[in-house]
Amino acid sequence: MRIISGKHKGRQLIAPKNLPVRPTKDMAKEGLFNILNNRYYFPDLKVLDLFAGTGNISFEFASRGVEDIVSVDLDKGCINYISKISKELDMGIKTFKNNVFTFLDKNNDRFDIIFADPFYSMELSDFEKIPALVFENNMLLEDGVLVVEHAKQTSLEHLPHFDNFRKYGSSVFSFFKS
Template sequence: MRMRVISGRFKGVALTTPKSGTRPTTDRTKEAIFSHLDSWGVLDDARVLDLFAGTGALGIEALSRGARELVAVESSAPAAALIAQTLTALKHNRSWEHGMSARVVKARAEKYASSASAVEPFDMVFIDPPYAFETNDCNQLLADLASRELTSSNTVIMLERSTRSEAPAAPANWEITDRRDYGETAVYYIEPSEPISDKGQH
């Protein structure tokens, strides 16, 4: 399956995809998600966390459209190695700018969300788990992200699920602000419902 960056500074760059085991977001869904995010302006200079990164397509698209930092978390060693290859190629691309950074963390998304520390919170979090990922696990993952320094009162979380899966529960003081369905895929946008004063503003 050939996948490319749709728009932005790395438009047209090919993404190396594993032969099997990942379920990449379709270009149509990806385009819809990013048009939505672009209209909010949340990607400009953003710090982005891509959980269950798979091919890295979502995080790399965000970098292409103005984000300055990406941490892609993927538990499969072959998939993580392919993302690392793609990021190395991007860093040699003439559109790569000084001050940008991107790295892969080989880890389970749940473990990263519950134990990783962040120097600064992420502005944007993509969560695209396998469709078989249980709703309870999803809710725990969201709660872990929301309760730690990985997020702030400005963070937007985008979660992809199957339209047949139960809807996720937003963590305390967060709310699902939008849901959009694209074929089999349901996309949820989850944001803090009130400013979180003790986690630091930026």
């Protein structure tokens, strides 16, 4: 895993092999951040990274100047790894070991960008819960966006607040707005 841009550009991060993750590929991550970079000024953002895994997306946001990042994952190993790297690189990422759906149900904070990268094999009904909970709980700030990464075989276009999608290889980013 590599940080593409910002303060830690080019830095290779080696996550433990035993983590139950599928990190976002560099090509897809670069495409996503090109889209976001044209829309947002990163140092002003408040970001939530759901199903954070290795912290790949959180680290990229932090390297680009985002100081308010929350990463949520159920796996203790993932959370420990994100916390360790965040401390080593002085990133200040807040981590929560929690079930994402429980976190979304109880959260009171609002964010500019919410990124969710669940297992591609997750049931469609669970994919559908992510935007439902985000919008029911009014979790996006004005002009905020929810980005859900999923396999190209999954379609989220039928959901309320769906705006558009972008494909990068076998990965798709679906964008949701208020």
